[in-house]
Amino acid sequence: MNKDTIIRKLELEDCTGILLNKFNRYQEINRCWRKENHKWVLKDIAFVTQWDDKRKSGVIEGFISCIKHDGIVLGAYIDDDLIGFSQIDNQLFGSENEYINLYFLHVSYELRHQGIGKILFEKTCLEANHLGAKKLYISANSSEETQAFYRTMGCTEASQINQELFEKEPFDCHMEYCL
Numbered sequence: 001m002n003k004d005t006i007i008r009k010l011e012l013e014d015c016t017g018i019l020l021n022k023f024n025r026y027q028e029i030n031r032c033w034r035k036e037n038h039k040w041v042l043k044d045i046a047f048v049t050q051w052d053d054k055r056k057s058g059v060i061e062g063f064i065s066c067i068k069h070d071g072i073v074l075g076a077y078i079d080d081d082l083i084g085f086s087q088i089d090n091q092l093f094g095s096e097n098e099y100i101n102l103y104f105l106h107v108s109y110e111l112r113h114q115g116i117g118k119i120l121f122e123k124t125c126l127e128a129n130h131l132g133a134k135k136l137y138i139s140a141n142s143s144e145e146t147q148a149f150y151r152t153m154g155c156t157e158a159s160q161i162n163q164e165l166f167e168k169e170p171f172d173c174h175m176e177y178c179l
Contacts, residue, residue: 033147098134
């Protein structure tokens with residue numbers, strides 16, 4: 001991680017319209033995991049994701065709602081520029097209220113593979129634990145790279161599926177991480 005990177009909780013006053021101006025949510029995806037006959041298979045599925053200003057505004061609105069409802073948004077900054085973030089809601093679920101949802105974990109395209117995502121993940125786990133969770137629930141993009149990241153962090157296939165999240169993103173890999 002860049003020695004100049006600072007990770008801190010976002011506050012409402014941070015959530016202005018310019019918060020994500022320098023953040024580059026770009027990902028070129030060539031292969032994705034798909035579940036076939038109860039087994040994960042890597043398939044050639046290519047597409048590009050990139051957030052426009054409208055999507056970034058929606059993300060900022062989500063941050064505001066999360067913070068107002070006692071969730072946590074962590075930001076990774078270099079100078080005054082937000083270059084990565086994670087978000088967990090303050091709502092436990094699962095058969096024993098053991099899960100908390102990792103809603104976002106993103107690092108700006110040009111700064112990936114520098115350990116920022118790992119640090120954000122680790123700090124998010126600490127915050128989730130403080131909120132009473134025993135596991136993170138991750139509805140993760142099925143891209144090869146995203147799955148490699150979460151597997152490296154120690155995430156496994158979720159033992160319980162959150163049906164609401166599954167219906168929103170049926171191609172995602174629904175994972176968990178024991179805190």
